[in-house]
Each structure stands twice: as structure tokens, then as C-alpha cells.
Amino acid sequence: xxxxxxxxxxxxxxxxxxxxxxxxxxxxxxxxxxxxxxxxxxxxxxxxxxxxxxxxxxxxxxxxxxxxxxxxxxxxxxxxxxxxxxxxxxxxxxxxxxxxxxxxxxxxxxxxxxxxxxxxxxxxxxxxxxxxxxxxxxxxxxxxxxxxxxxxxxxxxxxxxxxxxxxxxxxxxxxxxxxxxxxxxxxxxxxxxxxxxxxxxxxxxxxxxxxxxxxxxxxxxxxxxxxxxxxxxxxxxxxxxxxxxxxxxxxxxxxxxxxxxxxxxxxxxxxxxxxxxxxxxxxxxxxxxxxxxxxxxxxxxxxxxxxxxxxxxxxxxxxxxxxxxxxxxxxxxxxxxxxxxxxxxxxxxxxxxxxxxxxxxxxxxxxxxxxxxxxxxxxxxxxxxxxxxxxxxxxxxxxxxxxxxxxxxxxxxxxxxxxxxxxxxxxxxxxxxxxxxxxxxxxxxxxxxxxxxxxxxxxxxxxxxxxxxxxxxxxxxxxxxxxxxxxxxxxxxxxxxxxxxxxxxxxxxxxxxxxxxxxxxxxxxxxxxxxxxxxxxxxxxxxxxxxxxxxxxxxxxxxxxxxxxxxxxxxxxxxxxxxxxxxxxxxxxxxxxxxxxxxxxxxxxxxxxxxxxxxxxxxxxxxxxxxxxxxxxxxxxxxxxxx
Amino acid sequence: xxxxxxxxxxxxxxxxxxxxxxxxxxxxxxxxxxxxxxxxxxxxxxxxxxxxxxxxxxxxxxxxxxxxxxxxxxxxxxxxxxxxxxxxxxxxxxxxxxxxxxxxxxxxxxxxxxxxxxxxxxxxxxxxxxxxxxxxxxxxxxxxxxxxxxxxxxxxxxxxxxxxxxxxxxxxxxxxxxxxxxxxxxxxxxxxxxxxxxxxxxxxxxxxxxxxxxxxxxxxxxxxxxxxxxxxxxxxxxxxxxxxxxxxxxxxxxxxxxxxxxxx
Ligand SMILES: Cc1cc2nc3c(=O)[nH]c(=O)nc-3n(C[C@H](O)[C@H](O)[C@H](O)COP(=O)(O)OP(=O)(O)OC[C@H]3O[C@@H](n4cnc5c(N)ncnc54)[C@H](O)[C@@H]3O)c2cc1C
Ligand code: FES
Numbered sequence: 001x002x003x004x005x006x007x008x009x010x011x012x013x014x015x016x017x018x019x020x021x022x023x024x025x026x027x028x029x030x031x032x033x034x035x036x037x038x039x040x041x042x043x044x045x046x047x048x049x050x051x052x053x054x055x056x057x058x059x060x061x062x063x064x065x066x067x068x069x070x071x072x073x074x075x076x077x078x079x080x081x082x083x084x085x086x087x088x089x090x091x092x093x094x095x096x097x098x099x100x101x102x103x104x105x106x107x108x109x110x111x112x113x114x115x116x117x118x119x120x121x122x123x124x125x126x127x128x129x130x131x132x133x134x135x136x137x138x139x140x141x142x143x144x145x146x147x148x149x150x151x152x153x154x155x156x157x158x159x160x161x162x163x164x165x166x167x168x169x170x171x172x173x174x175x176x177x178x179x180x181x182x183x184x185x186x187x188x189x190x191x192x193x194x195x196x197x198x199x200x201x202x203x204x205x206x207x208x209x210x211x212x213x214x215x216x217x218x219x220x221x222x223x224x225x226x227x228x229x230x231x232x233x234x235x236x237x238x239x240x241x242x243x244x245x246x247x248x249x250x251x252x253x254x255x256x257x258x259x260x261x262x263x264x265x266x267x268x269x270x271x272x273x274x275x276x277x278x279x280x281x282x283x284x285x286x287x288x289x290x291x292x293x294x295x296x297x298x299x300x301x302x303x304x305x306x307x308x309x310x311x312x313x314x315x316x317x318x319x320x321x322x323x324x325x326x327x328x329x330x331x332x333x334x335x336x337x338x339x340x341x342x343x344x345x346x347x348x349x350x351x352x353x354x355x356x357x358x359x360x361x362x363x364x365x366x367x368x369x370x371x372x373x374x375x376x377x378x379x380x381x382x383x384x385x386x387x388x389x390x391x392x393x394x395x396x397x398x399x400x401x402x403x404x405x406x407x408x409x410x411x412x413x414x415x416x417x418x419x420x421x422x423x424x425x426x427x428x429x430x431x432x433x434x435x436x437x438x439x440x441x442x443x444x445x446x447x448x449x450x451x452x453x454x455x456x457x458x459x460x461x462x463x464x465x466x467x468x469x470x471x472x473x474x475x476x477x478x479x480x481x482x483x484x485x486x487x488x489x490x491x492x493x494x495x496x497x498x499x500x501x502x503x504x505x506x507x508x509x510x511x512x513x514x515x516x517x518x519x520x521x522x523x524x525x526x527x528x529x530x531x532x533x534x535x536x537x538x539x540x541x542x543x544x545x546x547x548x549x550x551x552x553x554x555x556x557x558x559x560x561x562x563x564x565x566x567x568x569x570x571x572x573x574x575x576x577x578x579x580x581x582x583x584x585x586x587x588x589x590x591x592x593x594x595x596x597x598x599x600x601x602x603x604x605x606x607x608x609x610x611x612x613x614x615x616x617x618x619x620x621x622x623x624x625x626x627x628x629x630x631x632x633x634x635x636x637x638x639x640x641x642x643x
Numbered sequence: 644x645x646x647x648x649x650x651x652x653x654x655x656x657x658x659x660x661x662x663x664x665x666x667x668x669x670x671x672x673x674x675x676x677x678x679x680x681x682x683x684x685x686x687x688x689x690x691x692x693x694x695x696x697x698x699x700x701x702x703x704x705x706x707x708x709x710x711x712x713x714x715x716x717x718x719x720x721x722x723x724x725x726x727x728x729x730x731x732x733x734x735x736x737x738x739x740x741x742x743x744x745x746x747x748x749x750x751x752x753x754x755x756x757x758x759x760x761x762x763x764x765x766x767x768x769x770x771x772x773x774x775x776x777x778x779x780x781x782x783x784x785x786x787x788x789x790x791x792x793x794x795x796x797x798x799x800x801x802x803x804x805x806x807x808x809x810x811x812x813x814x815x816x817x818x819x820x821x822x823x824x825x826x827x828x829x830x831x832x833x834x835x836x837x838x839x840x841x842x843x844x845x846x847x848x849x850x851x852x853x854x855x856x857x858x859x860x861x862x863x864x865x866x867x868x869x870x871x872x873x874x875x876x877x878x879x880x881x882x883x884x885x886x887x888x889x890x891x892x893x894x895x896x897x898x899x900x901x902x903x904x905x906x907x
Pocket of ligand 1: 045046047048049050051068069070071074076077078079080081082083084085086168169195196197198231232233234243244245248249251252288407408429430431432443444445446447448450
């Protein structure tokens with residue numbers, strides 16, 4: 001193990017009591033004067049909640065922004081798919097919520113593996129997010145009196161989740177997108193859609209630009225700026241099957257890693273308990289059924305392993321509501337990692353239902369009896385509709401069948417309190433960074449984090465960098481741009497030389513299977529060691545046997561996918577390595593060797609209360625593991641219990 | 644029901660092939676076998692593409708991302724219908740159980756002069772972004788917002804605003820319209836913001852500018868044939884077009900606002 005003790009990882013956490021740190025930080029940061037802002041160019045890669053909110057806010061302040069996304073429109077970023085809601089500590093329901101409580105739930109939900117100061121700031125700015133979105137015209141659900149409504153989400157005992165039917169991410173993103181479009185019209189944002197970032201340009205140790213492929217013409221283009229914001233989302237598609245959009249990738253983050261940005265906690269992935277089960281080997285993605293369904297749906301399996309009756313014919317006494325049985329305090333509302341593992345445990349023990357035995361029931365019978373079908377339709381209509389579309393079954397009459405699926409990645413590029421990576425001038429926002437969710441993310445907190453980073457954190461911290469870094473003028477004429485561009489062109493050429501006998505999709509499925517079986521819901525030393533070997537073999541095979549059709553100077557979707565997969569094939573190994581080095585179970589990271597007699601996760605705070613941040617050393621198999629110790633001055637690290 | 648016993652389909656896929664925006668396109672027929680009725684339409688296209696790659700041919704290019712019916716990236720004409728035969732369903736949410744063994748399925752890109760074809764089934768929908776840039780927003784800078792509960796919104800208005808806000812920007816309304824009009828798209832945003840207190844200060848200017856931009860992009864006029872509503876996967880109703888028309892008349896005659904986008 002390459003455990004380097006070092007003082008490089010300076011997290012720049014401000015002094016003072018937890019509740020005053022952000023204010024202290026803001027008080028001390030240097031500012032860029034209003035009419036100097038127009039002298040600075042900022043590149044924002046990604047237009048999801050994090051990227052769109054940052055790009056719009058920075059442009060409003062006067063900076064010149066260039067924004068990039070791989071879709072044909074900024075509005076299609078994957079944030080659009082978020083269903084359930086966004087948390088905030090407004091305490092409108094008067095049920096005892098507070099900034100502290102939201103902070104505490106989030107840090108506990110993360111299994112005490114997140115930085116206290118960051119999470120507190122997140123809770124602190126959560127209320128501003130709701131105000132900002134309402135002002136943009138985001139149509140949040142309301143009560144009859146016209147005031148904002150809330151629902152409950154997993155891991156919380158208060159109602160603090162704001163929502164727009166089952167389309168909260170869509171409405172929040174359209175709000176941020178509308179702000180972005182306003183700045184495009186004002187000439188402060190140049191929007192580059194259908195552009196994929198393929199590398200980072202670092203000049204004199206500072207991030208100064210990017211190299212992109214224009215996905216329509218195929219041209220490799222360079223862009224220079226004073227700072228680069230990476231807002232490129234999560235890497236869940238390393239598993240091939242996930243609830244992420246098909247284009248989600250690790251490429252942008254991975255290229256930055258190879259240019260010096262440390263990758264933190266890559267093994268922390270979230271497996272969401274309520275997804276529609278896999279149905280065939282042609283399956284291209286998995287569909288989430290929002291966690292909000294667990295407010296009214298009850299999870300169960302038959303008590304008898306051999307019970308093959310239809311669910312409607314199984315009487316109450318023969319059903320095992322295993323979440324209610326094991327976790328009476330939280331019941332069906334336990335956090336995601338707990339619910340997922342419990343489902344896996346039942347299915348592995350043979351109690352699973354459906355053709356594959358890899359599913360459990362999510363039953364609305366009681367809720368419909370108590371509240372009426374109409375009320376359930378109002379709350380979840382679009383989700384029930386989607387379920388029926390996909391499965392051809394009517395969930396108002398038969399219980400849904402669900403199974404856990406890869407959903408979110410807590411790991412990401414390491415950032416300090418300012419959201420700056422280990423490459424000065426490279427900031428990382430949203431799901432692409434590692435900052436706020438520790439080893440497990442609570443529902444409705446990713447939307448909150450993306451918008452917190454983009455609207456209320458980076459607009460302050462970026463100014464400090466610009467005002468203090470003493471940046472020299474750099475344009476794309478600088479030789480470093482030509483050098484990185486050449487690297488990218490060589491890479492594209494190498495991919496296009498692949499004229500073998502296997503398709504990109506076939507390789508991606510193979511990688512996904514290795515990751516899911518060995519680095520998914522349960523991990524072990526033996527499994528992870530074999531995964532690393534298998535990934536290395538698969539990577540060799542990929543470069544020898546892949547078939548990539550066409551040429552580079554055209555719209556070429558296979559080439560795009562091949563490039564992303566090539567990066568996943570490198571990244572997968574780092575992920576397995578990180579899981580192997582973390583000899584404990586925490587949150588979404590469950591090592592079979594480390595569990596209690598009851599099968600609950602066994603954390604090792606004495607040895608692993610730290611962030612693992614990996615440094616690239618020029619070789620895919622010898623990354624160096626640095627650590628950032630996690631100290632808790634305000635909360636006490638406890639064993640997470642939802643019983 | 645997940646039933647392995649279901650009969651697999653044999654299909655002829657007649658699909659539009661066009662290498663680039665300046666090249667001529669044509670239909671090509673491909674035979675597909677063993678298609679499971681539980682597959683989604685895009686999974687069927689994935690299989691077609693794997694088959695083409697096996698034969699060393701270039702796969703069919705099509706836009707897609709979320710495959711959950713929400714991002715609006717996917718969208719093709721299927722047997723002459725935008726997003727295919729199902730109501731309120733995007734192409735990615737359409738399933739093969741909707742088709743019969745032996746069917747020929749004709750797949751084309753959106754056809755509208757404002758949406759040039761980039762390759763095969765992919766078109767350029769950037770005019771929709773520019774309509775949004777013309778006024779599809781509330782001018783509020785980050786940090787200026789008052790408390791979220793300071794302006795109550797009657798629940799009915801909020802629900803009705805949400806009905807318009809649900810538009811996914813896929814462009815099916817344009818593709819379904821014989822005039823290739825973007826009225827349903829434009830009206831959805833105008834109507835959302837006209838019904839919320841936050842949208843009031845710019846209400847008149849917004850509708851004038853968004854309509855002017857829509858015309859400038861080369862979309863056709865609305866002649867009330869309602870094909871857009873029938874094709875819309877998000878269930879956006881033509882009542883929003885009626886509201887846009889009222890808003891437009893009101894802004895033209897009862898306000899001092901003038902469009903700042905040059906009229907065509
Ligand atoms: C189905 C689903 C439901 C969810 N529901 C909820 C919920 O209810 N509540 C909640 O809080 N969270 C939810 N989440 C999580 C949440 O939606 C995401 O974590 C969050 O939206 C991520 O936002 P982001 O801005 O970081 O990234 P994204 O929205 O993923 O945006 C990434 C952006 O980066 C761009 N990009 C990526 N790579 C490149 C590249 N190489 N070059 C150029 N551009 C690139 C993309 O074009 C895109 O614009 C859900 C997630 C899923 C999958
Ligand atoms: S792929 Fe997103 S709507 Fe179809």
C-alpha cells in the first residue's frame with residue numbers, strides 16, 4: 001500500500017465555530033471589483049444543476065463565461081431526471097427542523113465520512129436555494145393556501161423536501177437553464193452544446209483551459225480561460241447498467257485526474273433500493289422509482305421461501321415486511337444503503353420474487369385503502385404511469401417489483417472548502433466532486449448540493465482565486481494548448497484504429513458485470529483482487545479487439561462511446577483498488593469481512609475516518625493513496641442506527 | 644408481466660440514412676429478428692446497430708440520453724407519428740409490445756426546415772434554445788430572491804403553470820404540425836410564467852419577444868389543427884396556445900411593450 005503522509009491536502013477549512021465558518025470565510029476572501037470582472041474568462045464544463053447555476057450566476061456578476069455540454073441543449077443535462085425532491089431547512093411544516101438538524105442528518109446519513117464544515121455550509125445555504133428557485137418561477141407543489149408544500153424522504157424524521165410532482169430535477173434545471181439562456185442573450189455566456197471535453201490544459205501549474213471535440217464536425221478545439229469549473233456529474237455508468245443517462249461518463253474528471261487532480265473515495269457508490277428490476281440481456285439502462293414512494297409503499301417478501309402464489313393471494317400473515325421488522329423506528333424510510341442491503345439479503349436467502357428471484361414487492365394496497373386511489377394518483381401518478389409503461393403491469397392493482405440499482409456516486413474529484421481541486425484554478429462542483437455526502441447520500445440532497453455549489457459557493461470562492469493567483473495572460477496560442485491537443489488527437493486516432501471484432505457495447509457490458517459482481521453492493525478482498533485482474537485483462541482486450549467504425553471528422557457516436565468506455569476501463573481499476581484499501585464497511589461501501597452479527601455495516605473509525613484521495617503517477621495500476629483525516633468537532637461519531 | 648415465453652418479433656426496419664446535413668438521404672431496409680416485446684424502442688435500435696456493426700456497416704445515429712422520457716433528447720417519426728403510436732409517450736418509453744410480428748416500421752427524423760438533419764435521425768433543435776433566450780425566463784439574479792413563501796400562489800395557478808412547465812423540449816410538436824409551427828413549445832413557457840406572480844413584470848415583453856424569435860427561426864404559423872397536442876409526450880395541452888394568443892393580443896394592444904427581436 002502506498003500510503004503517503006503529506007501536507008498537500010490542505011482543505012482550507014476556515015477557523016471558528018462550525019456555524020460561523022462560512023461567514024468567516026466570506027469575510028476573509030479577496031474580491032474582484034465589479035468592473036474588473038469582465039476581464040476574466042471562466043470555462044464551465046457541464047450544464048446540469050451545478051454547471052447551469054454556476055454559469056448563470058458568474059455571468060450575472062460580470063464574468064465572461066464559456067459553457068459546454070455534450071447534449072444538443074443545456075436543458076438536457078442528467079439533472080433533468082431527478083424525480084423526488086430537494087431538501088432545505090426551512091421548517092415551514094413547524095416540525096422541529098433546523099439548519100443543524102439538516103446538517104446532522106446529512107452527516108449521519110453519510111456514515112460520518114464527510115467533512116463537517118462542508119456539510120454545515122450546505123445546510124446553511126439550503127434555504128436560499130428554495131427562495132432563488134421560487135423567484136425564477138419554479139412551480140413547486142403548494143398547499144391549498146398557496147404556500148409551499150413538503151414531503152418526507154429517507155433518513156429523516158421531519159418533512160423538509162420540496163418537490164414538483166415527480167419532476168423536481170426537471171423544474172430546478174429548467175429554472176437554472178432559463179437563467180443561463182438569459183445570460184446567453186445578454187452576451188455574457190457563450191454556449192457550446194454538442195461539445196465533449198476531452199482534456200484539461202494546465203499552464204504553470206494552474207488550470208487555464210480545455211480541449212474539446214465538436215461532436216458534429218469532429219474538430220478538436222481548444223479554449224483558454226482564467227479558471228475552469230468542472231460540473232460533469234457522476235460516474236455510475238462504470239457499471240453499464242445504472243439509473244444514469246446513457247451519456248453520463250467519467251471522462252472529464254478522469255482527464256483532470258491524469259493532469260494532477262486527486263480522485264477522492266472512488267469506491268463510494270450509491271445503490272438505490274427502488275428501481276425496476278433487470279428484465280433481459282438487451283437491457284440498456286435501469287429506471288428509478290423515486291424514493292418518495294416509500295412514504296406510502298410497504299416493502300415485503302413472502303415468509304416462506306417456496307411461496308409461489310401471486311402477491312394478491314398471499315395473506316398478511318404470510319408476508320415479511322422485513323424493513324418494518326428490522327428497523328421499527330424508521331421502517332420503510334431507512335436510508336438507501338440500508339434498504340438496498342436488506343433487499344439483497346432477502347433475495348440472496350432465496351425469498352426474492354419475480355422470474356429472476358431478484359426483486360421484492362413495494363406494495364401500495366394499504367395506502368390506497370386508507371387514502372383512496374385518487375390521492376395516490378395525485379402524489380405518484382407519473383411514476384405509476386412510467387412503471388406500467390415499462391413492465392406492462394398496473395401498480396394500483398398489483399404490487400410493484402423493485403430491486404436495487406446503481407444510482408449515484410459519492411466519490412469524485414477531491415476539493416477543498418473552496419471547491420478547488422488539487423490543480424489550482426480547477427474547481428469541481430456537483431456530483432463530480434466528493435465533498436458533501438460521505439459514504440452514502442440521503443435522498444433529495446444531490447439537487448441541494450449541485451445548486452448550493454453553483455449558486456452560493458463558487459461565485460464567492462472563484463473571486464478569491466482570481467484576485468490572488470496573479471494570473472498571467474494565456475491564450476490558446478500557448479504551446480501547452482498545442483501539446484494537449486496533440487495528445488487528444490492521438491487518442492482519437494488510436495480509438496479509430498480499432499477495427500477488431502467486438503463492439504464498444506459488448507465491452508461495456510463486460511466491465512459492468514465485473515463491477516456489479518465484485519464492486520457493487522457487497523465487496524470482499526478476494527473479489528476485488530480478482531476484479532482488478534479482470535479489468536486489466538478486459539482493458540488489453542479492448543485495445544486489441546474493439547471495433548470503432550467511421551472517421552473522426554464527422555458525427556460519430558461509436559467513437560464518443562469508445563472514448564468514454566476507455567476511461568471507464570482505467571477508472572474501474574482505481575475504484576476497485578480504493579474499495580480494497582478501505583478495510584471497513586461504511587455507507588454504500590460494504591465489505592463482507594466487516595459486518596456485525598446482524599449483518600449491519602461495521603465501521604472502523606480508528607483507522608478509516610479519513611478521505612482517500614488518489615494521485616495519478618503515470619500508470620493505471622500504481623496510483624498513490626493520500627488521506628485527509630476527518631475530524632468531528634461538533635458532532636459525535638456514533639454507530640448509525642435506524643432501529 | 645415479465646414473461647420469457649412471449650413470442651419474439653421479426654421486423655423490417657425502414658430507416659432514414661443521411662451522412663451529413665449537406666448530403667442526400669434515403670431510406671434503407673433492415674431485417675431484425677428475435678426482438679422481445681418487452682424491449683424499449685431504443686433497445687431495438689441498439690440491437691439493429693449491433694447487427695450493423697457486426698456487418699461492418701455504420702450504425703444509425705439517433706439522439707437519446709435519459710431513456711426515461713424526461714430529457715427530451717430522443718424523438719423520431721415512427722410510421723408517420725411523432726414518438727410513435729402511444730399517447731403521452733416518448734420514443735424511449737415506447738415498447739416493442741406495441742408492434743406485431745412481421746411489421747414494417749418506418750423511422751424518420753423530425754421533418755422541419757427549422758430543424759436541419761445532422762445525421763440519420765439526429766436534427767439540430769437549437770432554434771428552441773433561442774426562443775427561450777428571447778424571453779423564457781424571469782430576470783432575477785442569484786441572491787436577489789425574497790423568502791419563498793412571501794408570495795402565495797393559488798394552488799390551481801401553480802398546478803396549471805406546472806402543466807406548461809412539464810414541456811420536455813423534444814420538438815415533437817413541431818414535427819407533428821403540418822406548418823412546422825413551434826407554438827405549443829413557445830406557449831408552454833409563456834403560459835407557465837404568465838400564471839405565476841414571479842412572471843408578471845416581464846409578462847408583455849416576454850410573449851412579444853418569444854413569438855418574434857419563433858417567427859425569425861422559420862417555424863410556421865399555428866392553424867389550430869391540434870396535431871401538436873396529440874403528439875406531445877408531456878401532455879401539454881393546446882389551452883396554452885389559447886393563453887399565448889390572449890397574452891399576445893393583450894401585450895400588443897394594452898401595454899407599452901415592443902418586441903426587441905427584429906420582426907421577420
Ligand atoms: C433517476 C435519478 C433520480 C434522481 N433523483 C434525485 C432526487 O430526487 N433528489 C436529489 O437530490 N437527487 C436526485 N438524483 C441525483 C441528482 O439528480 C444528480 O446527482 C445531480 O442532478 C447531478 O447534477 P450535476 O449538475 O452534478 O450533473 P449532471 O446533471 O449530470 O450534469 C452533467 C453535465 O456535464 C456535462 N458533461 C458530462 N461530461 C462531459 C464532457 N466530457 N464534456 C462536456 N460536458 C460534459 C453534461 O452534458 C451535463 O451538462 C437523481 C439521479 C437520478 C439518476
Ligand atoms: S431519451 Fe430522454 S426523453 Fe427519451
